[in-house]
């Protein structure tokens with residue numbers, strides 16, 4: 001029996017896509033290589049914050065199943081690849097999952113199938129990496145025997161307003177016909193589609209979106225450091241600047257950027273630019289600023305703990321918010337880790353509080369977790385607000401018995417120091 005859609009890679013991008021497809025009435029299956037992911041889905045447990053167990057139950061009732069058996073790919077009208085594109089240990093783009101997934105798809109590919117890559121990657125990945133793997137492995141030709149497209153995901157985990165269906169989606173194809181098939185597929189799931197000239201333009205557009213955030217966050221971080229040196233309140237500066245109704249987009253400084261996209265994607269863009277002989281100097285400068293922010297925050301905390309007869313050594317520092325952004329459980333590349341590491345170098349006793357994150361590790365060692373916030377604040381010598389989770393209401397932290405270093409610019413009060 002044919003299946004409308006097989007999603008390859010059931011993570012933060014793939015599972016919400018599968019959920020949307022099920023809701024739109026498409027017969028949908030999933031393919032993943034991680035036994036833990038498959039076991040959880042099989043038991044009806046979602047591992048992704050944006051898809052809850054009730055939604056998963058609805059998907060399963062609609063026939064959704066996930067597995068490792070790639071023969072399901074051979075029954076798909078459309079295959080969408082949503083596997084990770086991380087970095088190698090030395091910070092270079094790592095396309096191993098895209099290659100492995102492409103090889104798996106190739107082995108089962110049938111004529112007439114639409115294959116879409118959604119993973120973020122440098123321009124040329126669809127044409128120069130995925131296409132040859134699919135063609136060699138299947139003996140079929142893209143644009144003739146099957147359709148090949150690129151459509152970058154724009155999912156924003158934890159965003160209560162914008163999801164798969166109401167976020168405009170860029171679509172592109174290796175040929176105009178491929179783009180047409182991709183547009184027909186996504187029009188069943190997404191309200192607004194934007195057709196790019198080609199796959200390289202669509203790949204580049206995704207990298208530009210995230211690099212724009214990367215560079216602008218670095219800019220306000222650097223301005224925060226400069227304002228600190230000049231005795232100027234950066235938060236008031238940014239509040240005032242943001243009142244301009246045109247020509248200005250607000251960004252906020254903080255302890256660093258995290259997640260799977262913002263700290264990673266500019267490396268893909270920079271590597272592509274470097275290979276083309278056109279290095280991006282702003283991206284390199286932004287990286288230097290962003291990489292220094294966790295250390296800056298930790299050193300600022302250590303300075304606050306240092307006074308007559310006392311240093312940071314032995315002081316109890318409570319990190320508020322271990323995730324990389326507010327109200328999600330994701331700790332990938334979270335600045336909480338380098339902040340904790342640097343505080344340990346100062347000799348501080350580091351604890352964290354985060355209602356969504358059960359475990360935080362620094363270089364393999366667990367950071368003790370505080371679960372009762374009021375008593376943790378009472379016991380700490382200093383708290384650092386790293387993420388403004390909803391649970392960190394201003395009244396609670398403003399009445400905190402210990403001093404607070406606020407990296408989010410949310411708090412006021414005599415014992416609050418803002419970044």
Ligand SMILES: NC(=O)c1ccc[n+]([C@@H]2O[C@H](COP(=O)([O-])OP(=O)(O)OC[C@H]3O[C@@H](n4cnc5c(N)ncnc54)[C@H](O)[C@@H]3O)[C@@H](O)[C@H]2O)c1
Pocket residue numbers: 008009010011012013014031032033034037082083084085097098100101104118119120121152153154155156157260261
């Ligand atoms: N997370 C986001 O907010 C976000 C937003 C936009 C774009 N993206 C991009 O989307 C892509 C996927 O990101 P994610 O956050 O969903 O990753 P993820 O790590 O949450 O999920 C990826 C899934 O793919 C599976 N996988 C790995 N190799 C596989 C293979 N060879 N075959 C089948 N499954 C495999 C993993 O087991 C995992 O379940 C990345 O390129 C990322 O940059 C992510």
